[in-house]
Amino acid sequence: MNLFKDIEHLIRLAVVIVVLLLVFVVLRVAVVPHSFGEYGHYRGDAIQEVAARPISFAGHAVCEDCHTDVVDQKKLGKHVVVSCEACHGAQARHVEDPGSVKPAKLDTAILCARCHEANSAKPKGFPQVATADHSAGLACDTCHQPHRPKIETAAKNEAGGRK
Amino acid sequence: MQIPVEGFMYPNEVELQWSVLIVLYPFITGLVAGAFILASLERVFRVQAVKPTYRLALLTALSFLLVAPLPLQLHLGHPERSLEMYLTPHRSSAMAMFGFVYLWYLMAVLLLEIWLDYRHDIVARSQSEKGWKRLVYRLLTFGSSNVSERALRIDERLGYFITLVGIPSAFLLHGYVGFIFGSVKANPWWSSPLMPIVFVFSAMVSGIAAVMLLYMLSTRLRGQQIDIRCVDKIAQYLLYTFVIDFSLEMLDLIQRIYEADESFRSLDFMVHTRLWKSQVIIQILLGTVTPIALLGLTQVVKLTETARKRIYGLAGCLTVIGIFAMRWNVVIGGQLFSKSFLGYTTYKMAFATREGLLIAIGLMILPFGILWVLVKLLPPWPDSGSLPASGAPAHGTS
Missing domain, CATH: 1.20.5 (Single alpha-helices involved in coiled-coils or other helix-helix interfaces)
Incomplete structure (x- = not known):
């Protein structure tokens, strides 16, 4: 106790x-x-x-159902592995109403540099340029066709392009 | 604000994510662990000479422990989410373990030990004080005013047991902080199994130095005589711990130099350029070699009491500055170089922002404010430690 x-x-x-x-x-x-x-x-x-949130991305298979000409172009170049919406942005609304919702026009001078701007951390084999020297602000699609970007040798010599 | 970058940095490395507040966090927890280990010297290892600092060390540990999570809260923002750490424990996250380590140390070790040690005084004050103070002391007694010889003996035994548990807990608390850095395998400046051990020893060094300085300063402010036997002993322990700490850091350095892995050239360049002042001059020369030499001097040369006190004061200040510089060099240094080993960035400390210098200074002053309140509430001084309580024997500080 x-x-x-x-x-x-x-x-x-x-x-x-x-x-x-x-x-x-x-x-x-x-x-x-x-x-x-x-x-x-x-x-x-x-x-x-x-x-439950609204879907933003349509997926490249849906794009390819209509844009067969682009698919044919992509198959000839390395961008075949790049999904459509990686560059064009989320396009589910465009798929729902292709007539009135149009994808925005892209500024290739900015868009392409996102992946292809020269950077010593990128693998050596990856195509990359110092855009200021390479194109001096000119839009990339002036010379390159974005869906099949490699310029054929004859055309390249004609344009005097440099890597 | 343009941050000066040299060579190549990955985009996410240019701006430092861990600011001066993350430097404060290991610095403050280090002071907690160190102060507690000094207190345990008296309690467990019966080093009678350091007895005058026992209670002060405990209160110092508590004051700094209460402030320890604040730098993290300010750094993360969303203080309202801080409880989630305790409510939804997650064993697989080293960061989430902080809640458990912290709570264990605060609730199960420090608060219990202080309560048991001060219970006799709390009971006495609950009977002698008036007004709101009386109410505070009465609340702290939990309604029991039994301070019989047997009850105090039980407290003493339990307190001893808690200190025994507390020593590995203090090691765990600061070892954990070292582990957080040491386990980041992507960062060669941090990734080292020695990191928790170095952190524990540097914590002991900073905590012992801080309590020694606080004891000397508070005794002078109270117009009392400094117990030279006590500070001699503390300085001796500081020297021993410092020598071990410095040896471990040098071992780590020698191993890195000899191993010379792929990160070595980059880190070596960083130490010779961006970290030259904070690492070589402040941390190693001023903050480590000088205090070790000064403390060593007092061991081999017979000096007067006044000279010894001055040397201890100077060595203590340099030690605390040196350990702060060590935390700085670990946290900030680890973010100054690129993981590509090809470039270096710069840390620009803001002034009056959420993670700026002003807040950091405020956070360093806050523990002293808390300590002041605690000292007023629970005086740690040997001369005012025990008030006579009815029917109770005189009770010492241990």
Whole structure:
């Protein structure tokens, strides 16, 4: 009995700790979303919420259904592996209403440089140019056909282009 | 603002993501761990000479621990999300483990040890104080005013056990901070298994130096005599720990020089240019070699008390500056070079922004403000440590 009296303060401390733990548990139940951890370390409901958002990208297969001429051009060059919307942007709305929603005209002087601007971190075999020296601000599609960008040797000699 | 870049940097490397606040975080947690380890010297290893600093070391550790997460909060923004760290624990994230390491150290070690050590004083003050102070002390007693000899003996034993658990916990707290950097395998400046160990020893160095300085300063401010036996002993421990810390850092350096992997030339160039002042001059020469030499001098030459005190003061200040420079060189230095090893960027510290100099200074002053309040509430001085409580024997500081 005497021992109980001498450890009374520790028992009170233990009660305080238990109360704090209970507050933690209650707070956790109240604050953590119910679907948290359903599939992984995130809110399970987030999947449905993301799925419910409007689709922006149509996918290159849909583009190719109509633009067969472009597909034929792309097949002849290295850009065959580049998806249409990588350059033209999300086009789901254009697919839904091709008549009134038209893809924006692209400025190739800026667009092409995104991938092809010279940078020592890029692999050596990847085509790259210092645009300021190469074209001096001129739009790339002045000389290159974006869907099949390689200039044939005869045409290149004629244009005097340099890499 | 144009950031000066030399050579080639990847686009995401030009601007530093971890600012001066992330320098403060390991610096502050280091002071916590170091101060606690100094306190444990008296409690566990029975080093009676350092007894006058025991309670001050505990309160210093608590003041700095309360501020330790603030630099992270300010850096991340969204303080309202900080609770999520505790509510949705995630064992696979090293960063998310901080919540557990921090809470364990704060709640299970530091607060418990301080409460048990001060309980006798708290009970006495709950009976002698008036007004709101009385209420605060009464709340801190949890409604039990039993300070019988047996109850205090139980507290003492429990406190000893908590300190025993506390020593590895202090190592864990700061070792964890070192681990955060040491485990970033993409960064050769950080990636080293020695990093947690170096962090622990540098933490001990900075914490011991900080408590020594605080003890000397507070004793002078109170118009009391500095216990020279106490500071002699602390300085001796500071020297020993510093020698181990410096040896470990040199071992790491020698290994890097001998190994000379693909990152070496780039890092070597960085140390000789951008980090020359902060690493070689401030950290190594001023902040490590000079205090070790000064402290070593007091061990081999017989000096007067006044000379020794001055040397300890100077060595302590240089040590704290040196450890801060070490944190700076780790955090900022690790972001100055490109992972391509072909270029270097520059860190420009803002002034009055969320992660600027002004906030950093404020965060460094804040623990001293908290310490002042704690010292007023729970005086750590040996001469005011024990108030007589009814039916209780006089109780020392241990």
